[in-house]
Amino acid sequence: MAKPVLLITRHLPPAIEARAARDYDARLNPEDTPRVAADILRLAQGADAVLCCPAEKLDGATIGALPATVKVLGTFSVGYDHIDIAACRARGLPVVNTPDVLSVATAECCMLLILAAARRANEGERLVRSGTWTGWAPTQLLGTLVSGRRLGVFGFGRIGREVARMARAFGMEVHYRDVARVSAELEDGAIWHEDDDSFLAASEMLSLNAPGGNATRQWLNAERIAKLPAGAVVANGARGTLVDDEALIAALRDGHLAAAGLDVYDGEPNLNPGYLKLENVVLLPHLGSATRETRDAMGNIVLDGIDAVLAGREPRNLVR
Amino acid sequence: MRPRLIVTRQIPAAVAVRIGAEFDCPWPEGRDMDAEEMLRQLAATKADALMISSHMKFTGEVIGRIPDHVRIAATCSVGFEHMDVAAARARGLPVTNTPDVLTECTADLTLMLILTACRRAHEYDAIMRAGWRRGFGLGEMLGTRVWGKRLGIVGMGRIGQAVARRARGFGMDIRYTDQQRMRPEIEQGATFIPDLHALLPECDVLTLHAPGAPDGRPLMNADAFARLPKGAVFVNAARGVLVDEEALLAALRSGHLAAAGLDVFRNEPAFDRRFAELPNVFLTPHMASATVETRTAMGMRALDNIAAVLAGRPPIDPLWI
Numbered sequence: 001m002a003k004p005v006l007l008i009t010r011h012l013p014p015a016i017e018a019r020a021a022r023d024y025d026a027r028l029n030p031e032d033t034p035r036v037a038a039d040i041l042r043l044a045q046g047a048d049a050v051l052c053c054p055a056e057k058l059d060g061a062t063i064g065a066l067p068a069t070v071k072v073l074g075t076f077s078v079g080y081d082h083i084d085i086a087a088c089r090a091r092g093l094p095v096v097n098t099p100d101v102l103s104v105a106t107a108e109c110c111m112l113l114i115l116a117a118a119r120r121a122n123e124g125e126r127l128v129r130s131g132t133w134t135g136w137a138p139t140q141l142l143g144t145l146v147s148g149r150r151l152g153v154f155g156f157g158r159i160g161r162e163v164a165r166m167a168r169a170f171g172m173e174v175h176y177r178d179v180a181r182v183s184a185e186l187e188d189g190a191i192w193h194e195d196d197d198s199f200l201a202a203s204e205m206l207s208l209n210a211p212g213g214n215a216t217r218q219w220l221n222a223e224r225i226a227k228l229p230a231g232a233v234v235a236n237g238a239r240g241t242l243v244d245d246e247a248l249i250a251a252l253r254d255g256h257l258a259a260a261g262l263d264v265y266d267g268e269p270n271l272n273p274g275y276l277k278l279e280n281v282v283l284l285p286h287l288g289s290a291t292r293e294t295r296d297a298m299g300n301i302v303l304d305g306i307d308a309v310l311a312g313r314e315p316r317n318l319v320r
Numbered sequence: 321m322r323p324r325l326i327v328t329r330q331i332p333a334a335v336a337v338r339i340g341a342e343f344d345c346p347w348p349e350g351r352d353m354d355a356e357e358m359l360r361q362l363a364a365t366k367a368d369a370l371m372i373s374s375h376m377k378f379t380g381e382v383i384g385r386i387p388d389h390v391r392i393a394a395t396c397s398v399g400f401e402h403m404d405v406a407a408a409r410a411r412g413l414p415v416t417n418t419p420d421v422l423t424e425c426t427a428d429l430t431l432m433l434i435l436t437a438c439r440r441a442h443e444y445d446a447i448m449r450a451g452w453r454r455g456f457g458l459g460e461m462l463g464t465r466v467w468g469k470r471l472g473i474v475g476m477g478r479i480g481q482a483v484a485r486r487a488r489g490f491g492m493d494i495r496y497t498d499q500q501r502m503r504p505e506i507e508q509g510a511t512f513i514p515d516l517h518a519l520l521p522e523c524d525v526l527t528l529h530a531p532g533a534p535d536g537r538p539l540m541n542a543d544a545f546a547r548l549p550k551g552a553v554f555v556n557a558a559r560g561v562l563v564d565e566e567a568l569l570a571a572l573r574s575g576h577l578a579a580a581g582l583d584v585f586r587n588e589p590a591f592d593r594r595f596a597e598l599p600n601v602f603l604t605p606h607m608a609s610a611t612v613e614t615r616t617a618m619g620m621r622a623l624d625n626i627a628a629v630l631a632g633r634p635p636i637d638p639l640w641i
Contacts, residue, residue, distance in 0.1 A: 013459045032457045055455060076458060104467040108490065112439055115432035119611070122445050124604035129596045135589040136606045138350070138373050138396060138615055139330045145613040147424035169489025170428065269452050276449065283448035284441065287456065291439070291465035295458060 004048035004310055005069075009035045009056055012076065013292065016299030023307070024049075037062040044070055049306045054079060060087035072309035074302040078102055080319055081212075095319040096305030100158065101297040102289040106237055107162035109288035110207050113235035113261025114151075114167075116282040118205065119143040120259065123279055144233060144258055147171050152203025154219070155210030155238065156182055156190070163207050164190050175202045178210075200227035205235070212239030222247035231258045237288045240266040249274040252281060263288045323630050326361045328353045329373040331396065332612060335619030342627070343369075355382045363387050369626040371619075373397055378415075380407035392629040394622040398422050398609075399559075400639055401532075409640040416625035416637045418618040420478070425614040426557060427482035429607065430527055433555045433581025434471075434487075436602040438525070439463040440579070443599050464524075464553060464578055467491050472523030474516065474539065475530030475558070476502050483527060484510055495522055520547035527555040528562050542567035550576055557583040557608045565592050572598055583608050 006024035008017070011032035020026040027043060029035070035043070035056055044050050044067055051074040052058060058073075063084055066073075074096045075083060088095050116122060120143040127133050127141070151167045153160045156176040164174040165188070174190040177199040181192040193199035200206075206228060210216050220234070221244040228234075234257060236243055245266055251257040261282040265271040268286055275281050289295075305315035325343040327350040339348040346365060353361065355377060362370060366389050372378060374397040383404060386393070392414045395403060400417050408415045436442070440463045447461075471487045473480045473496040484494050485508075494510040496502075497519045501512040513519040516539065520526065526548060533539060540554075541564040548554070554577055556563055565586055571577040579600040585591035588606055595601055609615065625635045 011457050011459055013462075032459075053458060104491070105465050108435060108466050109439060112432070112435040112441065115428060116436060116441060119429060119432055119607070121432060121436060121441070121602070121604060124607050124610075125442060125445070125602060128591070128603040128605050131593065131596065133589040133591075133605045136374060137330065137352075138619075139332060140610065141605070141607055142332070142610050142612045142615060143607075145425055145611040146428045166489040169486045170431075171424070269455050271448075271452065276451070282441075282445065284444040285447045285452050285456070285461075287439075287444055287461060287463070290456070290462050292462045293465040293468075295462060 005046055006049045006051060006306065007040070007044050007047040008051045009040060009043075010053045010076070012051075012299055013295045015296050016303065019300070019303055020051075023303075041065050041067075048072075048310060049074065051076060051302060051306065052083075053077065054082050056082060058083045060084040063087040063091060063093065066091075066093070072096065072306050074306045076298055076302055085319060094309050094315070096302055096309065096315050096317045097319050098298040098301050099317055101301055102294055103158040103162045105291045105294040106159050106288040107166055109263055109284070110159070110163045110209065110235050110237040111166045113237055113263060113282055113284070114205050114207060114233060115146055117235060117259035117261035117280070118146045118233045120280070122282050144231065146205065149173070149204045150175060150202050152177065152199055152206045153190070154178075154199075154206065154208050154242075155216075156186075157209065157211075159238070160207070160209035161186060161188075163209060164188070167207075172205070175199060196224060197227060200224055201229065203232060204229055205233045208234070208236040208238045208242045210238055210242060212241045217241050218244040220244060220248065222250070225251045225257065228257065230256055233257070233259050233261075235261040237261075237263045240264040240268055240271075245272040245274065249278065252278050323368040323626075324365050325369045325371060325626065326358065326365060326367045327351070327371045328358050328376050329396070331371075331619050332616045334616045335623065338620065338623060342623070355379075358382075359385050359387075362390055368630055370394070371396060371622050371626065374399055374402045376402060378403040378408075380404040383407045383411060383413060386411075386413060392416065392626050392635065394418075394625045394635075396618050396622045398618075403639070405639045414629050414635050415639045416622070416635045417639060418621040418625075419637055421617040421621055422609045422614055423478045423482050425611050426479050426608040427486055429583060429604070430479075430483045430529075430555060430557045431486045431490075433557060433583060433602060433604070434525055434527065434553065435466055437553050437555060437579040437581035437600075438466050440600070442602050446599075464551070466525070469493070469524040470495065470522055472496065472519050472526040473510070474519070474526065474528045476506070476510075477529060479558075480529040481506060483529065484508065492525075495519060516544065517547055520544060521549060523548060523552060525553045525555065528558045530558060530562060532559045532561040536561060538562055538564040538567075540564060540568065542570065545571040545577065548577065551578045553577065553579045553581070555581040557581075560584040560586040560588065560591075565595075569594055569598075572600055
């Protein structure tokens with residue numbers, strides 16, 4: 001029997017492409033050419049499954065125009081903002097994603113941002129690389145001790161809780177803010193705040209781990225930043241839209257905030273040029289989950305889901 | 321009358337405030353001075369005590385010229401390679417350092433170096449500073465996940481233990497080597513491997529927390545690096561002399577090591593510039609203790625030592641007894 005046909009829109013890690021090629025008649029994209037909806041519709045002719053990526057917008061019209069042979073849509077991401085899920089449901093097209101597997105790598109990145117920002121790591125890096133380092137001095141590049149500080153986690157989902165677990169290993173006292181209090185087991189000693197004011201006042205270090213969207217748009221604005229303790233450190237490894245960039249830049253410039261670490265930006269891959277003029281920011285290009293281990297795990301879970309649908313089984317990573 | 325003190329290096333504000341309150345000091349905030357000026361100031365002010373840092377080369381020759389009215393020299397550092405302790409002892413001058421207070425700060429920086437090295441933070445920062453403006457493919461610019469990796473700790477003293485505590489938060493599987501096995505409550509499940517060469521093949525990440533060898537020979541030479549698994553990550557926030565830098569450069573260039581995080585170098589600040597040409601290293605300028613909190617604690621500890629000796633008590637952290 002011929003293998004089912006799987007369209008993979010972008011170049012994926014070698015182990016994942018090898019698995020796809022073993023199990024499917026896989027249509028790969030080794031040049032990693034970006035695909036638009038029209039490309040996908042063309043390339044999906046006769047395909048049994050499509051594995052897409054978050055850069056591709058699959059709106060209702062595109063979903064409706066997918067060939068009837070396509071029985072499952074996978075996305076190489078946790079989020080599915082780029083897919084019209086209602087249109088998929090209307091068409092009876094199951095969608096599978098990559099939940100859970102990004103949490104630790106993303107949380108790891110948040111801790112990196114907190115530590116590197118608080119300890120002025122990139123300023124130190126630039127000093128060393130520039131060749132202008134004149135030696136150790138007792139007051140040179142003094143940062144903020146992370147160990148033993150109060151950490152505020154905004155958004156206590158899987159990633160936020162993972163950040164909390166890592167932070168506890170640094171002797172940090174964890175506070176969190178979310179729409180509802182979580183169970184004592186998930187809390188694991190973290191202190192819930194019912195309102196922003198007490199949460200912000202407690203957050204010597206603030207880690208943003210909430211989802212994007214309108215409900216949280218520019219949550220970290222000038223008014224809330226002012227309620228953080230003087231000298232606080234902010235890390236955003238979640239969504240660029242959570243932050244009012246102008247307000248954050250102003251607070252970093254006037255010294256109310258000691259430092260910030262950012263992996264995500266409103267309007268990325270562009271970013272507010274004001275950040276590039278600051279010394280006290282650590283900037284990463286949205287690579288929070290970018291580890292080989294995580295990308296392999298993402299590829300495996302989404303292929304598991306596609307395998308399951310095509311075999312007539314219920315996938316555990318079905319988007320509902 | 322308040323005791324007279326000379327401080328030969330700038331110090332954090334809170335330490336200066338205490339000096340201003342408790343001592344008679346011409347520059348309570350500290351003033352960067354060389355040995356000749358230090359000797360002049362000690363004589364001119366009839367100083368009772370001296371506070372230095374690792375910046376001051378406190379050689380036998382300098383110690384021999386310290387006026388007799390100086391009753392203690394406290395270095396505001398944990399290391400004391402810059403001091404000739406034997407010479408200080410020979411002339412009966414108490415000298416002290418500031419141990420303990422750097423532990424948490426150094427362990428924080430060590431984890432930071434593990435994370436920044438594994439997650440390619442230098443390259444990511446360079447991309448951002450160049451303006452970014454393009455997304456990455458899903459297989460592009462991938463780093464190494466820290467979570468769940470095997471961490472080797474060379475030297476399970478206070479700092480090694482503090483690193484182990486933090487690493488457990490990342491689900492790391494910890495093994496260590498030291499002169500002897502630690503008690504179970506310190507080990508916390510970490511595996512003791514007496515021989516460094518037996519430890520190395522079992523480490524995805526290796527971090528050094530050992531003192532320099534008395535014979536000055538590097539612990540990590542070409543043979544030692546070759547014993548680490550391919551793709552391992554190496555971190556040193558302890559001592560530059562522990563490493564054969566030629567061998568480290570070769571291992572980073574060949575790709576045998578995926579990355580390194582370095583806070584210390586054999587020659588500081590004139591470190592080997594070839595490190596700065598590598599993308600897969602994260603380099604910091606010996607800043608393991610560089611937080612306001614820790615540097616303040618170090619200054620206070622040095623003053624505690626000075627106050628003890630001037631009050632006729634033994635020093636808290638004597639470098640000779």
